[in-house]
Structures are given as structure tokens and as C-alpha cells.
Amino acid sequence: MHRSPTTRRLARRALAVVVGLAMAGNAQAADLWTITQDALANDADLAAARAGFQVTEAGRDIQRGTLLPQISLSGNAAHARVYNSATGGALDAQAQQGGGQPPAGTAARDDTVNTIGLSLDAEQALYNPARRAQLEQAEREIVRDALALDAATQNLLYQVANAYFEILRAHDILSARRAQETAISRQLEQARERFEVGLIAITDVHEAQASFDLARAQRIAAEGAMQVSFETLERLTGHRYDSIDALQEDVPITGPEPADREQWVALAMTNSPMVQMAEAGIEVARSTVDVARAGQRPVVAAFASYGWADSDRTGADYQSESQVGLRASVPLYTGGTTQAQIRQSGFALEVSQYDFEAQRRNTVQQVRSLFTLVNNNVETVEARRQAIVSNQSALEATRSGYEVGTRNIVDVLNAEQNLFNAIANHAEARYDYVLSLLELQLQAGLLGPDSIQAVNAWLSEREAVSLELPDAPSDAVMNIGLRPRAPS
Template identity: 55%
Template sequence: MTSPCPSHCSRPSRVLRRALLPMMVASTLAAPAQAADLLTIAQDALQNNAQLASARSRTGSVEAGRDVERADLLPQVSASGNLTHSREYESQTSSGAGPDLSDLTPAQQQVAAALTSGSQSQDDNVNQFGITLEATQALFNAIDSRQVERTERQIDQQLYSLAATEQGVLINVSTAYFEILRAHEVLEARRAQERAINRQLEQAREQFDVGLIAITEVEEAKAAFDQARAIRIAAESDLQVRFEALERLTGQRYASIDALGEELAIAAPVPADRSAWVERAMQNNPQVLASQAGVEVSRSAVEIARAGHLPQVNAFANYNYADNDADGIEGHDSSSQVGVGVSMPLYTGGRTSATVRQNTYLLESSQYDFEDQRRSTIQKVRSSYTRVTNDVSTVEARAQAVVSNQSALDATRAGYEVGTRNIVDVLNAEQNLYNAVADLASARYDYVIDLLTLRQQAGTLDEEALAEVNAWLGAESIDFQLPGAGELDAVMNIGERPTP
């Protein structure tokens, strides 16, 4: 098993930590708009994607947790005070022989007798005021110190997760973008197919009207036209759905986007070595690095549990002040203390040992999770690399298939004109040609999407990589009008945002 990343391994770019979430207004269909390219739309998604914004806020929360844990290691100062009012009721009665008064003069005896005989009562209203100031400072607290270390590792893990989310947004936006272009090219092929079969139907009707062919051929041409029309309608629906999927990712509407150029360079990925891509993924894939950081988080939890066996040492100082206005009492009371306190857990019912065992199992589980993520990433990188290399050959084969089907259609039409082929053969050849055209368009976009997916699995998909692909876009643009203008009034309308 690959050893986990040490605590000092490098973190993702600080840019990911402080990415802002700007307020923007979504563009509507009523506003004039220029064609957007892939890079522009990707930048919109990085600003406005709700999933990415949530991940950024979650990262800020984890970073704030570091200050929460660190606070326990800093001085703790508290003040408390009290102000009370009390009323005392006292009633006492004396009885018995009383003291010996024989040595006193008669006058003194009368005063003393008056004081010591009968009942005595006294009422008193007392106001009391007190204040206490107390300060403590941890001198040695292994639990709190290791909780701070765990938070640092949690930040590492969250930053890698944020990078993975960002790359996920980029691949999703790129896929949605090229799926629109794919749907558009397929739609164009289906429209051309419908027009071609419609011309064939009109020609068949004209030939039937002059008695050259039977009604059967007209009906077969009509059936082929209806099928082509149904396929074209489905392609139009697919194009609209693809546009709306892009809107969900970016929170904005686009009236037009740039199309892929005809001279797309179809080449094998560089480096042309599958092992090199796997090695790159092990170093850069944020999901692998996040899982690796998760091992360190679990290891910190074990260290925190073990720290429960260690003593805690705290320095303390306090000051107390008290005063009251009771009858016969003047002045106030005050006291102060400075010292060091030590506490040592001797027996906690086995809780500490059980917590160590519990977190040790969780550490082992996280190690297996890391190994599973590593294997999964290796498999995905290898599969993506294989698909890209196969796409290169597939595009070449699909292009040749278009040429071959065009030749077959020309030959079939010639045979139909001389009577050696029937209209069904022509219709089939028409359908085969436009299926080949649609397949070629799909193969081109499969190549682009698979190449970007390979970059994502290798952990190298960023705006620079999209800029390279963006250069493949041509001058042509695709215009599209979505219904429901104004339904999306604002980007990420979550109401009033909280202020930290």
C-alpha cells in the first residue's frame, strides 16, 4: 500500500481558498449577446456554479474550524459579577436564671436585667456586590494541540476536494458544450437526410404520375420520409435539452456558441505512454490526494484519542472582590490567587482505550478507502487513454465511411436510373450516408470529450487546458433561441447572503 501523504506535503493553490462568489445578473434572450466560446462559458461556470460555490463555502467553514480549535490553547479570560439584595428577619427569646448581677450597683442591675430578660428582635436590609476575574492558560494540553493538527489536515483534505469539484465543473461544462455541438451537427445531418428523402419522394410521385413506377415505391419513399422526419424532430429536441443542461451549470443563457472547426487535429495524447499518464494522476489527481489526506485526518484522530492518557497542565490567576452594607460592617473583602493546576486521568471506565481502538479501525478503513480510490483512478486513466487512442482511429475510419457511403449512394442512384436498382436501395443508401455523417460528427466530439476526461483524471484539467481546446473552435457559431426568456432572473438567487 502506498504510504499516505505526510503532514508537510504541498497544498493546492491558495487561489482556491479565497475564490469569490460575485453577484451577477443572468443574460436573457431579450438582451443582445455575442457568441460565447468554451473558455468564456467555463469562466462563467467557475463564478456561478452552485455546486462549486457550495464547496468554497464549505472550505471556508473548515478553515474557520482551525481558529476554533486553536482558541483552546490561547489565554481564557472571564469576568463574573453579582448584585443581590436580601432582607433578614431575626427574633430571639432568652429564658433561664440569667447571669449573676450581685456585684453590680442597683442601677446597673436594672439596665442589665432589662437587656437580658424578655424577647429581642432585629430586622436588617443588606445589599451585596461581588466581582470575580479569572484567567487560565494551557501550558500542556495534548488533546487540544492535536485537535489543531487534525484541523490542519482537514483543511488539506478540503482543499483537494475543492480542486476536484472545480475540475468536475470544468469537465461537466466542457462535456455540455460539446454535446451541444454534437447535437447540432447530428441535427444538420438529419435535416439533410430529410430533405434528400423528400426529394426522392417527390421524384417517385412524379414518376408514378406518368406511369413509370408502381404505387408501392411511392409508399416506400413516403415511409422513409416519415421516418426521417421523426428522427429530425428527436434531434431538435435533443439540441434544446443540451442547451438547457449548459444553463444549469453556468446559471446563464447563451443565444449562440462557437462551433468546432473543420480542421480539428486528431492526434494521440501526449505523452503517448499510458504509464506516464497513470504516474501523473498519482501525483496530481485531487481525488487521490484528498483520500490520501483523509488518512492523515484519521491518523490525527488516533493521536487525539491517545492523548486522553496524558496529563493537562494549566496556569491560572483569579481575583475576587466583595462588599455589602450590613449594619455594623465596614470595608470590603478581596482576594487573589496565582498558581498552576495539573489534572491526570487515572481511570475513565475504559473510555480512552476504547476510543483509541475505535479510531484505529477508522484509520484502517480510511487506508483501504485510499487504496480503492488509487486503484479506481488508475483504471479510469487507463480506460480514458485507451478511448482517446481508439478515437483517433475511429475518426479516421468514420471519415472514410462517409466517402464510401457517398460512392455507394452515387452508384445506387445510377443503377436506379438504368433500372438495375429499385427505390428501396436508393433510400437505404441515403440513410446509410447520413448515418455515416452523424457517426463522424459523434466520433469527433467523442475524441475531444475523452481527451478532456483524460486530463481531468490526470489532475491537469484547468483553464489553460481549456484554452488549448478553445483554439480548435472556428469562426462559425450556432444560434439557438430557448423558450421561457426571463425565467432565470438572477444568478444563484439564494436570497440575502449571510455575513461572517
């Protein structure tokens, strides 16, 4: 199959992620790198995008075939029965003169004929602007769909990373909520004991009970979020994992490189497959205009034919005929169809131009917003870490005040709630930073194997998170199965 250099480059770019990850082999630990390989092998949407790209390539071959010689061989065999009858005034007169019988040689007669024939026809388009425009359109569709495959691959990489870190996020929040429930449960028990010996009023017990119920509700919600995050990862990969590597505490939280926002915008305009795909869509639409306009032009083709026939009719011998020549046709009037198609394709071209501008503006806005978000997350992570320290100190001071009677139980419960909220918020800030950094690379068209490997280096197998999954049958693995066979 012939491919232009541009098409080969785009196809290599679209499939480089798959090849690069496949070379890594199967690792024992369920880290982000391993799970990404599973997703690339089992995600049905990406498999459909690959098959769709092959459909487009086959369409180009179809259009190329219409410009190559068209040769056909046909044959026929027939059995015919011919009925001849002698009628008319002259025969009637002869019959009367001859005593009522037709003269010899003029009587009605049946004839049976068997014939066979072969014909060989060949045609070569010499000038067919419509077919050439359709071939050019098919070439441009390959460029567009190669970019679409690249975009689908990068999008899947981000989806896998997002699902992975959403599990870790849910796990950290669940851990904080469980610790919070345990701490408030102990506080509730202490309140009951103090009430029984008359040290506090019943209202303090009720306050502790209310805080415990709220903590329990938050823990249940965190468990539900954890389960939902499992399902997302399973949908993408078709697998369940006993544990996944956790994010290290000493992750380098730094701003994006390059550090200039407009440089990221320039990178996106050069590398974003979504922007390039919209631009390629303009070229496809422009080819549609060329196809419509070509309908007004003449068509010239060379042809050659050879025919041979034979029959068993008495006195007949086989006959053959050969022709070589040129055939030309000029559309004079098509009922206005051609002009309507030109107008229609012109409007479609205008639509594609507006779609490109909309995609360009959206990408610029997304890149600028994400650049700002990443930098904000860098500061947020540090602020959330400091908030844990501050709330820990505040809780210890509140507990000391409660012991000496200067603080009440509500103050203690609020301080504990604030501490565990700070722990959960710090966990969220860390994952927000990682995901916003990956999304920035996605919008800029730079998300690839290097990005996944860089983030994967931030994970620690020693801090693996064991996943508490609900019971499932042993054959619950989802996959896209064997590759479908093309029709022969």
C-alpha cells in the first residue's frame, strides 16, 4: 500500500504511543505504566479509531483504482428457438393455384440455434478531473483521520491517568474520613463517660453524636466514590487490580516548563492534533468543492474491445470484431444539480473554516487556563500542607483548653473536623496538580509515553494501595476480544 511521506509521518505519530508502551513488556506491579498498556490494548474506542483509520486508507485505494485501467472479460452461451411462418397474399394465391397447398420451400419452419460469445473490454481514463479530485480528497481525509487517531490516543492516555489518580484521590479521602470517624467515635465515648459522672451536660453528648453521624455519612460517601473510580478504570482497561502504586510524598511540585504562557499557546498551535485536525478538515472540504466543480468538465478515456461469437446455424461461421478508440463526453445540462453541489460544498467549506477557528480559540483558552491552574495548584499544595500543620496545632490547643475547661466539646469537634478536612484537601490538591499538568500537555498536543513515564516515576511500589473490590466472578475481565477478520 502506497503512503505519502506526510501520511506515513502522521501514522507513525498516531501509533508511536502504542508501540512505545508495548515495548515495555508486562511489569509485575500495577503502576500507571502497566495500566496504560492494558488500556491501549483493550480500550474499544481506541480500537474503533484504529479501524476507522484503516477504512479511510482503503477508501484512498478505491479512488486510486478508478484512475487505473479497467479491464473486463464477459462471455455468454445461449440456446434459441426461432419460429418462421409463411403468410401473406402472395402465398395464399400460390396455395389456391396449387390446389390449396403452399409451394415447396415456403412452408412454415422452426429453427434451433446454439450460440456462444466472448468479449474483452479495456478502458483507461485519460482526463477525468472528478476522479482525480476524489483521489485528492481521499488523501486529505487520511491526513485528517491520522490526526484524529493521534488525538484519540492522547485522550486515552489522559483518561487512564485521570482514572488512576481518581482512585488514589478517593483512597486518601476515604482514609481521612475513616480516621475522622474513629477519632470522633472516641470523642463520643469520652463525652458519654463524662456525662455519666456528671462532668458535662447531655447537650455535649448530642453534639458529639451529631458530629459522629456526619463523619459516618462522609465516610460512606467516600466509599461510594472509591467504588465508582474502580469502575472507570475497569472500563478503560478491561482488568481489575489487587493494588496500585501510590503517589510519593516528595513529588516535585513545580510550575510547567516552559514557564511562559504564550510559549505553551505556540506549542499547542503547532502540535495539538485537535487544531491540526480542524485545519485538515478545511482541506477536505476544499477538495469537496473541487469534486463538485469537476462535474462541469469533459471526460476523455481510451478504450479497446474484442468480441468473438459462434453459432451452429447452418452455413454460419464464427465472427470476431475488435475496436480501439477514444471516448469523450461533455456535460451540457444536468438540471442544475452540478451548480447546487458547488454551492453546497462551498457552504460546507465555510462551516469547516468556522469550526477550525472555534477549535483554535478553544485550544488557546484551554491552554491559558490550564497554565494558570497548574501554577495555582503549585501554591495550593504548599498552602494545604501548611494548613494541616496549623490545624494540628489548633486541635492540640483546643483539646488542652477542653481539659482545663476553657473550651467546650463543640470546639474540639470542630477542630478535629477542620484537621481531617485539611488532610483531605491536601490530598486533593496533590492530585489536582498532577492531572492539571497532564491536561495542559494534552491540550498542547504533547502528551505521550514520556509524560506517562515521568509521572510513573513519582509512584512508589512500597506505598501501594490495596484495592478493596466487591466480589466478582473470576471471568469478569472485559476485553475487546480477537481482532475481527476482514471479509475475503
